[in-house]
Amino acid sequence: METLSKVIVERESTVPRGWPDQVTAPWAWTGRDFEGDEGDGKYVIQLSASDVGDVEQALESFKKTGGGPGDVSRTSFPLPPFLQRRFEVVAKNLHSGYGFSVIRGLDPRQYTALENVLIYLGITSYIAPHRGVQDSGGSMIIHVKDLGRIIPDSELRQSPYARNAQPFHNDVCDILAMYVQETAAEGGESHVTSAAQIYNEIAVTRPDVIHTLSKNDWIFDKHRTPAYWNTRALLFNFDGKGPGFCFSRRPITGSPTSPRSPGVPPMTEVQAEALDIVHFVGVKHQLTLELQRGDIQLINNLAVFHARNGFRDSISQRRHIIRLWLRNDELAWPTPGGLKRTWFEKYGESERKNIAKWNIEPGASRERVLYRSDSCS
Structure with missing residues (x-):
């Protein structure tokens, strides 16, 4: 009778040299840490009606400059010192705290598509002002929206333009920002x-x-x-x-x-x-x-994974999120060698950045929806 030989797999019993046995920083958390009535208060920044009024006043001030989206900055979108400090706290939390925040209180239905983009850029300029390009076509903004109704014969669509669930992943940026223009009729929860x-x-x-x-x-x-x-x-x-x-x-x-x-x-x-x-x-x-219409979700992309549930739209309610890739050069985690080439493409004076364009309205070409050579590389 043949005897089966036992295969012994030798595995490393310690982490690599120079790596910590455990991380004890604030960004090492579990979902249970946010349970209870006060849980969302740890990461949700609620804007008051007065705060929103200050944002709208800054928007009107920017409009007078005649500039476009790429011209939005702390200087051209002036917010009062108190609100500036609140957003600076958000920036610190992203880089040395929990690693994620939600700014709540805006109502995108009150503004035009361009105004929503300008407000979004204005607020985030106080958190992470350096904006990254998101694809080889120079897109500075990506509209995450199911385009199945618009692009015929597109059952297999890339994730920003589809309604299927997405497993945990990272984008290729320091800070991932998502401004919720509308939630799905059903599903689409963020994790x-x-x-x-x-x-x-x-x-x-x-x-x-x-x-x-x-x-x-x-x-x-x-x-x-x-x-x-x-x-x-x-x-x-x-x-x-x-x-x-x-x-x-x-x-x-x-x-x-x-x-x-x-x-x-x-x-x-x-x-x-x-x-x-x-x-x-x-x-x-x-x-x-449970993101709401008007929420701006901000994630330290290197410290926190994100995912989403699949969702269903209705004729009157279609999930729509505006995505930015951002960086705060003063607070950013040091970019390791393995990511420097990709980070240059996104944030440096690359060919992609030199053809930067701002897509104010949702939509994408059929090729962009169906085929994608850009990747997390």
């Missing part, structure tokens, strides 16, 4: 989860996975012909801040809307397991945010 808390649990239970996530051998499909890809880590040890992530699953695993390109090497079973561990630990510690 956030702490990257540091995910790290802490994996560091204790599976330190070998920290090694896997921090290696520079993860393959990112660039969805080009002929096949082209680059490699980098998913997990970085940010100088002075500790571990943080930057990745989304699509360019690594492929998806129905973006199948893996022929000729791109597959990820390993060890990597597949690591991805799933990150996701399910994230779900375990997630916080669900």
Whole structure:
């Protein structure tokens, strides 16, 4: 009778040298930390009617300059010192606190599409004034909205233009901002989860996975012909801040809307397991945010993952979010070497930035909706 030999897999029993055993910073939290009646008060900044009046006064002041969206700044959109200080507190919370905030109290139905963009840029100029370009076409604004009614034969649409659920991921920016113009008729809830808390649990239970996530051998499909890809880590040890992530699953695993390109090497079973561990630990510690029309959600993209539920629109109520990629150069986490090229594309004087354009109204070309070579790279 044949005997089956036991395969022994040797795994690292400690985290990589120079990495912390645990993160004890404020951005290491679990959803339970925000339970109870006072939970949302820890991250929601409620604007009063007087505050909104000050914002509207700043809008009128900016209009007199005759400038466009790219000209909005702290100087051209003057807010009173008290409101400036409140937004500066938000900026500090994003970079050295919980890592996410919600500014509440605006009613986008009271303004034109352009006015909403100007107000959004004006407020965020006091939080993270450096704006990043979001695609190869130079888009400084992305309208996250299901375009299935507009683009025919587009059942497989890219995520900003679809209504399907999105797993936990990062964008490619320092601060992710989303201004809710309208919520869905049903679903579409936002989830956030702490990257540091995910790290802490994996560091204790599976330190070998920290090694896997921090290696520079993860393959990112660039969805080009002929096949082209680059490699980098998913997990970085940010100088002075500790571990943080930057990745989304699509360019690594492929998806129905973006199948893996022929000729791109597959990820390993060890990597597949690591991805799933990150996701399910994230779900375990997630916080669900019931965003309202007019909310501005702000996330430290390197410290906090985000996800969304699938949703359903109605004829009279269609989910619509305006997305910005922002950076506060004074408070930003130091950009690691593995992300510097991508950060230059977004925030530097790159070819993309030189053709910057401001899309005030929602919509996108059929090619942008169906095909995407831009990725978290």
